Amino acid sequence: MMEKTKFGIYIPRDLLVKLDECMRSLNINNRSKIVQEALQLFLLEHGWKTDHKVKGIIGVVYRHGKCDIVLTEIQHEYLEIIISTIHIHLDRERCMLAIIVDGDGDRIRNLISEIMNIKGVKIVRPLILSLATNNTFYKNFIEEKSK
Structure with missing residues (x-):
């Protein structure tokens, strides 16, 4: 298992409301997991640009x-x-x-x-x-x- 690091982020309130609504509709209750997946997808989508x-x-x-x-x-x-x-x-x-x-x-x-x-x-x-x-x-x- 990879070592984990805690950090804070600031996001617009309306974005947080939309995130919470989406998480409820998908029955997901872990914001950290959502942020991890979003960051992984971002790196996957953009990491190829240097390869x-x-x-x-x-x-x-x-x-x-x-x-x-x-x-x-x-x-x-x-x-x-x-x-x-x-x-x-x-x-x-x-x-x-x-x-x-x-x-x-x-x-x-x-x-x-x-x-x-x-x-x-x-x-x-x-x-x-x-x-x-x-x-x-x-x-x-x-x-x-x-x-």
Whole structure:
């Protein structure tokens, strides 16, 4: 078991109220556990940005139309890291795209940046994990979750 350290945080009152409501609805009664999970997820979501070999999914929600063409053109510029894509029609005006990626972290960061700058793209949500052999945090996180 890892050594634990106690520390305090300040958050806006309305955020605390929302947190407590969410915890009640999920029948969770341990704020420390929630904060630990949030911090672990934050580190998982952002820790890959310094690693070279990564895999993941980039979720994109956008307005149907001109975005389709621009998104396709950009994807063709990144064929070496894009494994596959899944296109979903949310409604008549909006689409969702899941882009599965595997490769160099810098290239994936560039792809995400280009997608974010497309007019009509509403949401870009990457879920990227590091595959670096020296990334012990990811390995420890997965091992902790499986216990």
